[in-house]
Each structure stands twice: as C-alpha cells, then as structure tokens.
Amino acid sequence: xxxxxxxxxxxxxxxxxxxxxxxxxxxxxxxxxxxxxxxxxxxxxxxxxxxxxxxxxxxxxxxxxxxxxxxxxxxxxxxxxxxxxxxxxxxxxxxxxxxxxxxxxxxxxxxxxxxxxxxxxxxxxxxxxxxxxxxxxxxxxxxxxxxxxxxxxxxxxxxxxxxxxxxxxxxxxxxxxxxxxxxxxxxxxxxxxxxxxxxxxxxxxxxxxxxxxxxxxxxxxxxxxxxxxxxxxxxxxxxxxxxxxxxxxxxxxxxxxxxxxxxxxxxxxxxxxxxxxxxxxxxxxxxxxxxxxxxxxxxxxxxxxxxxxxxxxxxxxxxxxxxxxxxxxxxxxxxxxxxxxxxxxxxxxxxxxxxxxxxxxxxxxxxxxxxxxxxxxxxxxxxx
Numbered sequence: 001x002x003x004x005x006x007x008x009x010x011x012x013x014x015x016x017x018x019x020x021x022x023x024x025x026x027x028x029x030x031x032x033x034x035x036x037x038x039x040x041x042x043x044x045x046x047x048x049x050x051x052x053x054x055x056x057x058x059x060x061x062x063x064x065x066x067x068x069x070x071x072x073x074x075x076x077x078x079x080x081x082x083x084x085x086x087x088x089x090x091x092x093x094x095x096x097x098x099x100x101x102x103x104x105x106x107x108x109x110x111x112x113x114x115x116x117x118x119x120x121x122x123x124x125x126x127x128x129x130x131x132x133x134x135x136x137x138x139x140x141x142x143x144x145x146x147x148x149x150x151x152x153x154x155x156x157x158x159x160x161x162x163x164x165x166x167x168x169x170x171x172x173x174x175x176x177x178x179x180x181x182x183x184x185x186x187x188x189x190x191x192x193x194x195x196x197x198x199x200x201x202x203x204x205x206x207x208x209x210x211x212x213x214x215x216x217x218x219x220x221x222x223x224x225x226x227x228x229x230x231x232x233x234x235x236x237x238x239x240x241x242x243x244x245x246x247x248x249x250x251x252x253x254x255x256x257x258x259x260x261x262x263x264x265x266x267x268x269x270x271x272x273x274x275x276x277x278x279x280x281x282x283x284x285x286x287x288x289x290x291x292x293x294x295x296x297x298x299x300x301x302x303x304x305x306x307x308x309x310x311x312x313x314x315x316x317x318x319x320x321x322x323x324x325x326x327x328x329x330x331x332x333x334x335x336x337x338x339x340x341x342x343x344x345x346x347x348x349x350x351x352x353x354x355x356x357x358x359x360x361x362x363x364x365x366x367x368x369x370x371x372x373x374x375x376x377x378x379x380x381x382x383x384x
Contacts, residue, residue: 004055004154008062016048016056017068025079026050026072027160030088031140031153035234043091044140049157057153061143070097079103081164083119083156085187093192100188105160107183108167111176113336123159126166131155182362200225212287212294213248219283220244223276231266238264247280254280314351321378322347328372341365350383357384 007013020026027049033042046058046069060066072078073092080099082088084106092099109117116122120131138149145153171177199206200221201214209217221235221244228238240262246253253260257273299307322342329338342365349355357366357380373380 004057004150006150007056007058010063010065013058013063013066014068016058017072020048020050020069020072021075021078023050023078025081025161025164027081027157027164028073028088029082029153029156029160030091031138032087032091033139033141034087037139037141037234039228039232039234041091041094042141043095045145045153047153047157049154049161051161053158055154055158057150059143059145066095070095073097073099076100081105081160083122083160083163084117089187090192090194098188102184102187103164103168104184104187105163105167107187108164108171108180110340111179111183111337112167112170112174113334115336119156123163126163127159129159179362179364182364186362208296210292210294210296212292215287215290215292216280216283217244217248219279220247220276223279227264227267227272231264233264238267247276251280251284314348317351318347321373321380322350324376325369325372325378328376329368332372333368341368 007016027047029047030043031045031047033044035041043060046060046066048056048058050056058066058069070092073080074097079101081103083104085102085104089099089102105122106117106119109122114122114125116125123129123131138152140149168177171180200218201209205217206214224235224239224244228235231238243253243260243262254273254277257263257276258268258270260268326338326342329341333341346355346360349360350357357369360366370380372378
C-alpha cells in the first residue's frame with residue numbers, strides 16, 4: 001500500500017473523483033461523530049482504497065461540495081466494498097445519496113458463519129492481520145487529525161478489496177452467493193431515514209413518571225434539544241439531566257440558573273434562564289389545564305388480564321412455532337448464521353403484527369423460514 005493521500009481542497013477532490021469514476025470497484029469507509037462531541041450525526045472523514053493499492057482520505061470539512069463522490073456511490077457500474085455498512089449508508093442517506101452496487105463484507109461473514117464479524121477480528125482470522133484500534137473513540141471532528149488517526153482510518157479500507165475477493169469465493173463455494181446478492185439488494189432498497197421522534201422521554205420515564213410530570217419533562221427535554229442544535233453540542237453537554245429533574249421537582253432551581261453546574265457556558269445567561277422558565281411555566285399550565293394525573297397510572301384488573309393474555313400468547317407462539325423453526329435452521333445451516341436469518345427481534349415483530357414475513361428481509365430469509373415451517377408442518381399463514 002502506498003502512503004495515504006489526504007485530500008483537503010476542492011481541486012484535489014474533483015481530480016480524485018474523475019479518477020474513481022473510471023474504476024469498477026473501490027473500498028469505502030467513513031468516520032463520523034454521532035452526538036458524542038457535537039450535536040447530530042456528522043460526517044468527519046471518508047476513506048477510499050482502489051485496486052491499485054492507493055488510499056485516499058477525504059476531509060469533508062475542507063471539501064465544500066461532495067456531489068462528485070455521491071454520483072460515484074450511486075453509479076451501479078462501480079462496486080463499493082464496505083464493512084458493516086449500516087451507519088455509513090444512513091450517513092450517505094442524510095446527504096441525499098443512495099449508494100448502489102454494495103458489497104458488505106460483514107454480511108458475507110454472517111452468511112459464512114464467522115463467529116466474530118468485527119473487521120479487526122475478520123482480518124485476523126482470514127489474513128492473520130493484527131489491527132490497531134487505539135483511535136476508535138477519537139474526536140474525529142477535531143482538526144488537525146494526528147498521524148495515528150489517519151493510520152487507523154486508512155487501515156479500515158486498505159484490506160477490504162482483498163477480503164472481498166476471498167469472501168466472494170467462499171460464498172460461491174458454500175452455495176450462498178445468491179443469498180448474498182439478495183442481501184445486498186435489500187440494503188440498497190431499505191430506508192435509512194430516522195423514525196419521527198414523538199417524545200424525548202425514555203421507556204423507563206414513560207413507565208415510571210406520572211402523565212403530569214411526563215409532559216413537563218418532555219418540554220424541558222425539547223428545549224434542551226433546541227439549545228443543543230444552536231450551540232452545536234450534544235445534549236448532555238448543554239444541560240445535565242440532573243438539572244432538568246431538579247427543575248421538574250423543585251422549580252425554584254430555575255432561580256439559581258447562573259450558579260448551577262452542568263450548564264453549557266453559552267446558555268448560562270439571564271436570557272436563556274428567562275426562556276426555560278417560560279417553557280416550564282407553559283408546560284405546567286398545559287398539564288394542569290389538561291387535568292393530567294399527577295400520580296403514576298396503575299393498571300386496572302382488566303388491563304392486567306389483557307397484558308397477561310398477550311404475554312401468554314406471545315410465549316406460546318414463540319415456543320411452539322418460532323423456536324422449532326430456529327432449531328431447524330441451526331441444524332441445516334449452522335448456529336452462527338441462524339440469528340441473521342431469524343433473529344429474536346424478527347420473531348417479536350412477527351408475533352406482534354408489526355411486520356409480515358414478506359417484509360422482514362431478503363427473499364432467501366423468507367424462503368428458508370418457510371422451508372423450515374413446511375418441514376415441521378407448522379402453519380405460518382397468520383404471519384404472511
């Protein structure tokens with residue numbers, strides 16, 4: 001491998017894009033920050049390796065227009081090799097890019113019954129390569145990037161094309177190449193859009209707080225989220241959760257705003273103190289006007305019975321239908337691939353009616369599940 005080339009201006013980027021557009025395959029990875037050092041999901045670095053052994057690291061903060069790369073990723077004639085592409089694909093989606101012709105080496109490893117599918121573990125198992133993961137938790141937003149970060153980033157792509165060829169041959173040898181192709185088509189067509197956020201409350205808060213307190217806390221969380229967007233910091237760095245709970249239960253805490261610890265300096269001022277006081281008061285008034293209960297709701301006897309019946313049905317269906325199917329798949333295809341074909345999450349979605357069998361994944365997964373059901377004389381018509 002040649003020394004990685006760091007692309008830090010538009011002219012170099014356009015030249016690279018012209019070069020990449022003439023290739024038939026590239027290896028690809030990204031580094032990003034997901035609400036750790038800054039607000040939101042931020043693209044911080046793009047790594048690309050080519051069949052000739054060249055490696056390019058693109059700084060998206062220095063290159064203002066990435067459209068040339070997005071066109072390459074959407075070109076179905078150029079194969080893009082990634083490992084564990086889920087977050088990368090979601091990031092590209094946020095930038096308006098829908099990559100085509102994907103080869104995800106982590107999916108290949110799942111289909112080949114690899115026990116560990118992290119890139120470092122796979123490279124070690126296949127090639128005996130030891131990887132350096134010291135900079136995995138780096139602040140990729142910070143500039144300049146240090147040499148160790150650049151080395152780490154390059155190592156994520158420089159072996160992917162060779163790995164791709166090795167795994168492709170194994171998939172063909174094990175008669176799983178068609179399965180893999182269907183999986184890649186599924187990755188291309190699935191949606192990576194974030195689900196609409198109806199509440200800022202956690203499941204625990206929805207369960208343990210009264211409706212009255214839920215409403216107020218949710219509005220305080222909403223205000224914190226708005227301020228986090230303004231100052232471009234993750235919410236936990238803007239206002240600590242403890243302070244919001246203190247305000248919820250002891251509103252006079254707001255009077256001490258300028259002296260509280262756990263508030264970002266950019267919003268610890270009288271103006272923001274006034275705004276959050278208004279938010280609290282408006283939420284309080286709305287909760288009172290709506291007559292929201294101030295005590296945690298308890299279930300009635302009939303509600304408890306319904307939940308018990310639903311739980312009993314769920315356990316019965318799982319035990320009598322889906323666990324036998326999972327055991328059949330393990331016997332026929334291997335224990336490590338089984339959770340990928342029929343996971344516990346998929347089982348729960350099928351039983352709850354949240355998804356139908358035709359919606360859970362690539363066609364081969366559905367086919368294998370149906371084969372198992374037929375072999376075991378199990379009726380799946382209620383889930384189709």
